Amino acid sequence: WRQLLQSLGEWYTRGGTVDWQAFHEVADDSPPRRKVHLPTYPFQRQRCWVDETLDKGAKTDLLPETSLFNLLREGDTEQLAEQLRKAEGLSEKELEQLPRLLEILAKQYRKETAANDIKDWLYEIQWQSQARPSVVTGPSGHWLIFADRGGMGKALAGRLEESGDSCFLVYADKAYQNQENGIWRIDPARAGDFDRLFTEAFQEEALPLQGIVHLWSLDAADTRELTTETLAQAQLLGCGSVVHLLQAQASKAKTSQDRADPSRSVASSKLWLVTRNAISVAQHSNPSAQDPLAVAQTPLWGLGKVIALEHAELWGAMIDNPEVTDLLAEIRAESDPEENDDQVAYRDGQRYVARLVRSSPPVPGNTSLSPEDSYLITGGLGALGLKIARWMVDQGVRYLILAGRHDPSMEARELLDGLEEVGAKIMVASTDVSDQGQIAHLFEEIDDGMPPLRGVIHAAGVLDKEILVQQDWDRFHRVMAAKVEGSWHLHTLTRAMPLDFFICFSSSASLLGGFRTGSYAAASAFMDTLAHLRHTMGLPGLAVDWNMWASDRASQDASLNNPDKLAGYAMDTEIGLRILGVLLGQADSAAQVAVLPEDVSTFLQDSYAGQDPPLFLSELYRPVVDELSGPSDFIKELEKTPPEKQRDYLAAHVQSEINKVIGFGSSQMIDFQKGFFDLGMDSLMAMELKNRLQTSFGCSLPSTLVFKYPTPIALLDYIATGILKLESQEKAAVKQTVDESEEVLGEVEQLSEEELEALINETLRI
Structure with missing residues (x-):
């Protein structure tokens, strides 16, 4: 039999034609067969099983080549029972129990093989202990501190002033007020207050701005006191104020970058975001029910990942739970982006840094779907929600509640009719989960008309892509509402229910960031910590940081970079549902797991093409600088050019690349003395220009290139002397x-x- 298959395979691979259908029809006495999905695209690299030839003398009981193992693998418990009945040594009572035992065995086998199949897709955050950074005493300057009411900001200012710096303290309040003593009060909701602050604080005669420290999140409501209102206020105090701050800083930098005055340093002063107990450091003493995780502060961590991408020139770090001495060390550390961690947490005086690592192989759990209970899917009427619903019915579920903000489409209705034809009862609810009244009413309807609720899948979400400097708070909060307020309402309304699982569909944007996804990343980070909070309360909770689903455009749009470029890494729906099945089975053992492509190194290489990835990813990926094997075409032509004309040739090339990025005609003249942002360039264009020049010169360039050299003439001078070592004309x-x-x-x-x-x-x- 093996020789026959070998011969057919060799014939087929050499171009021969095989009637496989006829072969299967006549080969009735062959061993059981199964379909195996093989990779057909480069991005689908995966492990495939290979049957090894056994020695003739080897014992073959229950090995992969035996009929018993094949029957178990196929789940054919009837034939398996028949084979075992022929064996001697089983009593009549044991034979009666055999079918049930084999069903349990086959089910457990499927769980274990499924868990093994998906292990290369799963990743988790690991917190590693690390020494404090080396402190450097730099030149004196100003520090802008958005101070908390608990006194940490004031204490930090005192320490900085002891070393010769001056500090401006800014407090959140209801109206703008300059108290003339280095203290301001501004409204977090008013973007204009932040612009006014920068205008008044940084006049031409002012000392340079050394850095900005944001501590307002420390004033957010305690988790035990959170309500819908205080949760919304916390988001404004944290994410809302940081977005307005970033916009004001970028605006001030734009107006001052062409002038040789001290305020020009605004364009490169770093921003540090400080939280307290906002994240879970799994291997150390975490907040408990008595001192719970501060979920209201967590969205700032998702937003920070996006700031690091869109504004690398302004990015410092996110720091959780530091003492004043710790914070002083962090902001005074040696400034080397390649060596400095930007995700730091302190626990009991020990410093930890975050790393993304492969997750341990999932252990099959005891959670299973029941035909007697009901299950809720929010976002259940969207493309992905409907696929999950159909999958759950295929797994035996007979009672589903699908909640969505809109009525089902015609296609959705047809699918739901099909599910009901096979015996499922579907409750469709037009419900906005961000509205506490609506979601509470939905639970009343579930209590009245459905079996007990045993599981929640929160897949609702809204995506509104925009770079941070163009965002406004209303748009930002609208995206946050479905995931933040929505998951919080589901949490509070189900706390007393005996749920088997509570799964939040988060996004890998909360871990990796993503251009134009600030609000989505922030909202996803909230759900991540909410799952950890539920675990500290003894409740089931799992946040799945999905990458891209092939069937869900929203998840593709939320990808790290160009979704079209990374579309090849989108996860097939069948694989995603298989992963969901395994994770659902162990939903009571893990709080957070990321689902990324198996070939994660290549995925990250493409995602961060031309960018400096954070140390957070250093366990999985180190960028390979694409040094050219030989001189680029530009370098070859430059070398042919007479030395006295090389700078002019370089200037023409730089101008051409700038024009391509901004969208000007290739030969259009630009003012080399004018700032890039005045020419119409934004942060993403700056990254593209850096990448294009990097390719031209065949060497790595810093991600802050355009921000350190903010005019074409400054950039030209740097390239000519610092990179290409050209002689002056x-x-x-x-x-x-x-x-x-x-x-x-x-x-x-x-x-x-x-x-x-x-x-x-x-x-x-x-």
């Missing part, structure tokens, strides 16, 4: 003159006396 011209003189002198030395006399007479005659 004046020096090149002098060198050319000297070279020409030496060449003429050499020719003269070769002349005879008669030829030299004739040359002199000819020259004098001219």
Whole structure:
């Protein structure tokens, strides 16, 4: 049999035609067969089983080549029972129990093999202990501290002033007030207050701005006191104020970058975001029910990942739970982006840094779907929600509640009708989960008309992509509401219910960030910590940080970078549902898991192409600088150009690349003295320009290139002298003159006396 298969395979791979259907129809006495999904695209690399040839003398009981194992693998418990009945040694009572035991065995086998199949897709955050950074005493300057009411900001200012710095303290309040003593009060909701603050605080005669420390999140409501209102206020105090701060800082930098005044440092002063107990450090003493995780502060961690991408030039770090001494060390640390961690937590005086690592293989759990209980899917009427609903019915579920903000479409209704035809009872609810009254009413309807609720899948979400400097708070909060307020309402309304699982569909944006996904990443980070909070309360909770589903455009749009470029990494729906099935089975053992492509290194290489990835990813991926194997076409042409003309050739090339990025005509003249942002460039364009120049020169360039050299002339000077080591035009011209003189002198030395006399007479005659 094996030889027959080998021969057919060799014939087929050499171009021969095989009637596989006919082969299967006549080969009735063959061993059981199964379909195996093989990779057909480069991005689908995965492990595939290979049957090894067994030694003839080897014992084959229950090994992969035996019929018993094949029957178990196929789940054919009837044939398996029949085979075992023929064996001797089983009593009549044992034979009666055999079918049930084999069903349990087959089910457990499926669980374990499914868990093994998906293990390469799963990742988790690991917190590693690390020494405090080295502190450097830099030049004196201003520090802008958005101070908390608990006194940490004031204490930090005192320590900084002891070393010769000056500090401005800014407190959150209901109206703008400059108290003239280095203290401001501003409204977090008013973007104009932040613009006014930067205008008044940083005049031309002011000392340079060394950095900005944001501590307002420390004033957010305690988790035990959270209500819908205080949760919304906390988001404004945290994410809302940081977005307005970032916009004001970027605006001030734009207006000052062309002037050689001290306030120009606003363009590169770093931002540090500080929280307290906002994240779970799994291997150390975490907040408990008596001192719960501060979920209201957590969205700032998702937002920070996006700031790091969109504004690398302004990014410092996120720091959780530091003492004043710890915080001082962090903001005064040596500034080396390649060595500095930007996700830091302190627990009991120990410093921890975050790393994304492969997750341990999932352990099959005891959670299972029951035909007797009901299950809620929010976002259940969307494309992904409907696929989950159909999958759950295929698993035996007979009672489903699908909640969505809109009525089901015609296609959705057809699918629901099909599910009901196979015996499922579907409750459709037009419910906005961010509205506490609506979701409470839905639970009343579930209590009245459905069996006990045993599981929740929160897959509702809204995506509104925009870069942070163009965001407004209403749009930002609208995206936050479905995931933040929605998951919080589900949490509070189900706390007393004996749920088997509570699964939040989060996003990998909360871990990796993503251009134009600030609000989505922030909202997803909230759900991540909510799952950890539920675990500390003894409740089931699992946040799944999904990457991209092939069937869900929203998850693709929330990807790290260009969704079209990364579309090949989108997860097939069948794989996603298989992963969901395994995670659901162990939903009571893990609080958070990330689902990323199996070939994560290649995925991250493509995602961060031309960018500096954070140390958070260093366990999985180290960027490979794409040094050219030989000089690029531009470098070859530059080398052919006379030295005195090389700078002009470089300037023309830089201008062409700038025009391509901004969208100007290739030959359009630009003002080299004008700032990039005044020319119409934004942060994403700045990254694209850096990537294009990096390719041209065949070397790595810093991600902050355009921000450190904010005008075309400054950039040109840096490239000419710092990268390509070109001589100045004046020096090149002098060198050319000297070279020409030496060449003429050499020719003269070769002349005879008669030829030299004739040359002199000819020259004098001219």
